[in-house]
Structures are given as structure tokens and as C-alpha cells.
Amino acid sequence: MVIDSEKHYPAAFQDYLQTLTDLIRRYPDARILELGGGRLPSFKLDQLPSNIASYTVNDIDPAELAMTSDEYDKACFDVVGDVSQFTGQFDVIFSRTLIEHVNDGVKMHENVASLLKPGGVAFHLAPTLYSPPFVLNKMLPERLSQKLLYTFFPKRGAQKDKFPAYYSWCFGNRAKMTTMLLKAGFADATIRSFYGHDYFRKIPIVRQIDHFFSTLAARRDWSTFGSYAHIIARK
Numbered sequence: 001m002v003i004d005s006e007k008h009y010p011a012a013f014q015d016y017l018q019t020l021t022d023l024i025r026r027y028p029d030a031r032i033l034e035l036g037g038g039r040l041p042s043f044k045l046d047q048l049p050s051n052i053a054s055y056t057v058n059d060i061d062p063a064e065l066a067m068t069s070d071e072y073d074k075a076c077f078d079v080v081g082d083v084s085q086f087t088g089q090f091d092v093i094f095s096r097t098l099i100e101h102v103n104d105g106v107k108m109h110e111n112v113a114s115l116l117k118p119g120g121v122a123f124h125l126a127p128t129l130y131s132p133p134f135v136l137n138k139m140l141p142e143r144l145s146q147k148l149l150y151t152f153f154p155k156r157g158a159q160k161d162k163f164p165a166y167y168s169w170c171f172g173n174r175a176k177m178t179t180m181l182l183k184a185g186f187a188d189a190t191i192r193s194f195y196g197h198d199y200f201r202k203i204p205i206v207r208q209i210d211h212f213f214s215t216l217a218a219r220r221d222w223s224t225f226g227s228y229a230h231i232i233a234r235k
């Protein structure tokens, strides 16, 4: 049994930049903001779409931003804090694997809506509940989940790139997410669900059972059990 490539989790990462670029191209002189861009902003500066007027990279952690070239415009702030100094300034706001690390998902989306210009768009790539590895990550104490990740994925240990994750409002269920996004200040939302993951690849039997279930969920489009989502919300 295989998962259709359009719905399989690698596509969440492979299609991210193209989806984002297509959204940005709709805005002449686009002012764009990346949230939680930290040490690895989504765009290299020479890859930026030509219609961009400004590209600001945010992170809560100055040490993460310091790992990124000073050629980027940087803004160090908490996406669930007071963001009023930037109200209504951006056409496109986006993030890749940020929102699971934020402790108040609703506040984050409300803040994003307030930072957008009218007609602006938000785009987030995020892991979602109730995919089993993310449920485990949420339930286990951070030190234990970090130890497990760095044991099974030594490369991640070398990069020391695991951040505490809360999964606040990181649900796969599209109807539930859409209702929340409309309440948070968006006019509409479109969510693309992805299925499967590779966290259990070194654990036989568990891997096979999980793969069977992920494939079934993908075929039936049970978004509640999706593993990643592309969340597009228009103001």
C-alpha cells in the first residue's frame, strides 16, 4: 500500500516554496514576513520572487537570528506577544515548522491577522495532531523526547535543532481549524493535508502498523490523522 504522492508527507516540504511563491506573486511590491525563520529563512536572498519590496525574518530567539546572514532584515519578537508596532504592514506572512512551538495557537493566528494588510494572506507549514509521533512528542517530557529524537536521528543531535513543541491549535482536522481561523480574523481558509512520516523508520512492526494506518487515513482523507498541513488563511 502506498500513499498518493500529492498527499504523502515529503510533498509538504517539496511543495512549500512553490506554493509560497505562487501566493507572493499575486502582490505587486509585496512586503513579506517570515515567522520563526531563525537560523534557516525559507528563501535564500538570490531566490526571492522579483516582486518583493521587503522580506523580514522574525524569531523570538536572538541567537537563532544571529545564525542568519545580516543581509536579511530581522525582527526579534514573540509571535504571541505584543505585535502592535507592525500592525497592518504585510501582504504575506508565512512560517515553516514554527506554529507547533508556540504556546497559544489562537493568539498567534489573531496576531498574524492583525499584522496583515486587508486582503493579505498567511501560509504555514506545520506538523499536526493526531499523527502518532507528534502526539508522543506532545505527551513526553521535553528532555525525554529530545533524547529519543537525537538517538534515532543523530544528525538532528549534531544540529541541536529540537525546540520544545506545544502543538497548540496544530490540529489536522480541517473543519476544526477553519472554524478557529475564521474566528481569529480571517475571511477564509484552505488547508492541504499530508499523511505519513518517517519518525518510526528504525522501529520495525511499529513502522509497518503506522504505515498501514497512515495509508488508510490518506485514502479516506481522514484529516484528523494527517501528519502535516499547509494552512492558507486570507484576511
Ligand SMILES: C[S@@+](CC[C@H](N)C(=O)[O-])C[C@H]1O[C@@H](n2cnc3c(N)ncnc32)[C@H](O)[C@@H]1O
Pocket: 035, 036, 037, 038, 039, 040, 041, 058, 059, 060, 061, 064, 077, 078, 079, 080, 095, 096, 097, 098, 101, 102, 103, 161, 163
Ligand atoms: C523548528 S524551528 C524552525 C526554523 C525554520 N523556520 C526552519 O524551517 O528551519 C522553530 C523556530 O521558531 C522559533 N520560535 C519559537 N517560538 C517562537 C515565538 N513565540 N515567536 C517567534 N519565534 C519563535 C524558534 O526560536 C525557532 O527558531
